[in-house]
Amino acid sequence: MKSALIVAGGKGLRMGTELPKQFLPVGGKPVLMRTLEAFYTYDPEMRIILVLPRSQQEYWKRLCREYRFSVCHTIADGGDTRFHSVKNGLALVEAPGLVGVHDGVRPFVSQEVISRCYALAVEKRAVIPVVDVVETVRHLEGERSTTVNRDNYKLVQTPQVFDAALLKEAYEQPYTSHFTDDASVVEALGIPVFLTAGNRENIKITTPFDLRIATALIDSCSI
Ligand SMILES: Nc1ccn([C@@H]2O[C@H](COP(=O)(O)OP(=O)(O)OP(=O)(O)O)[C@@H](O)[C@H]2O)c(=O)n1
């Protein structure tokens, strides 16, 4: 059984819009619909679980009717942190199988990346997409700072795909603020995570600037 857990339970403070960022239209369609469609296109048979704050669920259902959005999915309640949102959604995920956790605000993940992450996870059990750092990086040490070797770093994307039983076990651990993604939760069990190439367009729409990039991406290519 393959599942996709799409998390959209955040507050979007850095975006700062009244309408939660996952509902903002990009190219005439709410971001979140584009994200769910990416997983449906990859595998129409997979189970899609969408995590949303309870207060936004009725609005989402109205949007789905308005846009005649027909991708089948189940809704789970958002939590106080991303960790807690994932944990709520995981309660609806079946094991054995594979589960990919994906940010609702990453609508530009490529079919190739989704497909490769799920395929690799069959053997590797824990797979995450990453991209190169394309700028010089400095490490801050008090008043001073030094340039570090960027080749020692990667930027992490989603979907992060796991053996479902393994991810459920990992999310039984107590929360710590170091858990910024699913890989960090699994690694805390002592399980290594396999890195594979992400796609550069797979941005996390976080700030108003990202929204402009998202619009430009829609205008400039057929993602
Ligand atoms: N309690 C939370 C926090 C985050 N997320 C989700 O995790 C993804 C990555 O988080 P980010 O984009 O940084 O979202 P926010 O936490 O909403 O942003 P901010 O920190 O600006 O408030 C998003 O799809 C977001 O909705 C979630 O499901 N539940």
Ligand SMILES: C[C@](O)(CO)[C@H](O)COP(=O)(O)O
């Ligand atoms: C999971 C994630 O998208 C990987 O880049 C990220 O860790 C979540 O975003 P946040 O901004 O740290 O909440």
